[in-house]
Amino acid sequence: MYNCDQVMAELANFLDDQVAAEIRRELEIHLAHCRTCQALYDSARKTLTIVTESRSFELPEGISSRILEKIMSKVREARRPRPKPSSHPRKRH
């Protein structure tokens, strides 16, 4: 069984339809049970749809992976436990 990190690592390829049948099955099983990944997959797919539909020309190959990577890095940032807040005092504007 895949865990969330494995699913996220493969999600871009999954959306690009570039995963092996076995991996796809694992992802589908995980997505069916994990609301976190489900939500992520859903928003990533919607983002891709919006991007795709807003352009009349064909998207360069691999573009969805790049968009996904951006989304993923944001998700990872959000999930990452924060370092000691006191070590980086926030500057006031």
Ligand SMILES: [Zn+2]
């Ligand atoms: Zn998950």
